[in-house]
Amino acid sequence: MPNTIINKVTNRIDSYRQDVIDMQRQITAIPALSPVNGGLGESKKAAKIQEILKSLNHDSIKNIIAPDERLENNGRPNIIFRWKGKSSEKTIWIMAHMDIVPPGDLADWDTDPYTVIEKDGKLYGRGTEDNQQAIISAILAIKGLQDEGLLPAYDVALAFVADEETGSEYGIKHIIKEFPNMFTSNDLIYIPDAGDPDGVLIEVAEKSILWIKTTIKGRPTHGSTPECGANAHKAGAHLIVKMDELYQIFDKNDPLYNPPISTFEPTQKEINVLNVNTIPGQDIFYFDCRILPDYSIDTIKDQIRIWANEIEVKFGVKITFSYPQEETAPPATPADTPAANALKLAIKEVMNKEARTIGIGGGTVAAVFRHNGLPAVCWCTLDDTLHAPNEYSVIANAINDAKVFAHIFMQENDE
Ligand SMILES: [Zn+2]
Missing domain, CATH: 3.30.70.360 (Alpha-Beta Plaits)
Structure with a gap:
């Protein structure tokens, strides 16, 4: 892919700083807690996210509801967004979760967990890093291409799911059970829900x-x-x-x-x-x-x-x-799986860094994919403030991750 095109897209994404702040503000204000944590689920937050997604070009936006008898409303929403690329031979997926963990003792917070405060390039609030940064970087990657009038090489899809923090029964497990053909082993599946501050660790295996x-x-x-x-x-x-x-x-x-x-x-x-x-x-x-x-x-x-x-x-x-x-750990995603290779190339060209594949201690949502023979990889740039008081997301990390995803969408694009 010519460098000029990718430069145009990454420059464009650099101009989205205010979009990151606005989206974090809007969605942090809507807590999405599982009934186990005394909440009402993700419906309200999902409606807001869906409204944002509708402002993008798309081929379909589908809402898969997992019935949850503990809730009076419609259950647990899972949004599937699709945008067709030049070829439908495979789909590039980004999965992120909409639910959050409770803020815990409010006395441990310097600010209100549901009101985003910007300080030193960081946005403070519950859910900002886990996992809204991923939702936002995925959206902005797509916006970057669309604002430059470009199409991705392959179909791009987003899965914004429920219930990741409390077992995924009403989230990704429900989707894979109800729609066993939605994901294929040919797809590139990214889960931006684990990472390091340098953005160079690609998680492919667990114990x-x-x-x-x-x-x-x-x-x-x-x-x-x-x-x-x-x-x-x-x-x-x-x-x-x-x-x-x-x-x-x-x-x-x-x-x-x-x-x-x-x-x-x-x-x-x-x-x-x-x-x-x-x-x-x-x-x-x-x-x-x-x-x-x-x-x-x-x-x-x-x-x-x-x-x-x-x-x-x-x-x-x-x-x-x-x-x-x-x-029991699922079989590891092969370290040279196409999703990991495309990601390494993007990290190299966007960030000028060498990424490497790693295995971790276990218990990630990627295991759900791996148990089903789907080669998922986890990656993003994180300060790892998740689940703690004063959780924050670095604005530059959301922008950076968006550029990396945009690069992956553009790879094998020969215009
Ligand atoms: Zn998470």
């Missing part, structure tokens, strides 16, 4: 997640007469030390991931006794394990059970395990 709740039942007794009881806490402590050997047994190293190894960490510890001179009859602790996809979760569970059996005999206790979260 499996296993949370382990360990309950040890012993027999309580006075602190001075351990022989009359069974110390559940002591047995638990021995088991925790044993479980640290998971690092040696499952020790595969894969430089794609950061950190490159599986991790097995003791985290939460429930209160056992309230006084020093009682030997605890029960002890409960948790592990958070992030496991390279090379290992099956069941092998880990089997290994822990072997150690638990030994400890049960040695300390006269009973050990049970439950798993509050268990998520």
Whole structure:
């Protein structure tokens, strides 16, 4: 693609600073919280976003409603926007979510979370970074081409979805279930919902997640007469030390991931006794394990059970395990998938930076695509203030990401 054309588009997008501010103001003012978080869903916010989308040239704007019996209104909206390119051989998708997490304690905020305040090139407000920056950069990428009278090489589509923060059942999972052919493995699928301040990390893979709740039942007794009881806490402590050997047994190293190894960490510890001179009859602790996809979760569970059996005999206790979260990692998106390659080229030409593919600790919405054989990649430029008080979005990041997406839309465009 001739440089002059891409320069025209990126220069044009540079002039959209006020559009970023206006859109952030308008949509931040409409909270979109899931019923689980005490909210009324995304309908009002979706209506506003749809109004903005209608101002763009488009071939269709469709609203897929996922029925949610907890809500009196129409359920949970998912907007699909389509704009045809020169070829319909594949579709370039950008997916972003409309829902937000609650602001938390308002005392921790310097400003009202639903009133956008601009300061030092940053826009403060709940949802500005997660995930409105993505919604806005996607819209402005399209606007950039349209204002220059250009068509994308391939069809461009936006999926602005509900319910990402609380499980995606009413969002992307609903869409893929109801419309299994909407996305194809030939499409380029971008999810601008994970990133770094330099905008050079492209997430293509994740680890499996296993949370382990360990309950040890012993027999309580006075602190001075351990022989009359069974110390559940002591047995638990021995088991925790044993479980640290998971690092040696499952020790595969894969430089794609950061950190490159599986991790097995003791985290939460429930209160056992309230006084020093009682030997605890029960002890409960948790592990958070992030496991390279090379290992099956069941092998880990089997290994822990072997150690638990030994400890049960040695300390006269009973050990049970439950798993509050268990998520087998989908197959990774190949690092050289066309979506990642197009993105690397765009980052190189727009930002003059070398991007690289990475794997992360797990639990991203991209897993929903990957489990369905769809090669999704996560990327955007983020300061990672999401879910925290005083969340903000850097205006330049929204502009920058819009240019990168515009570049991807223009690639293989030979005019
Ligand atoms: Zn998000």
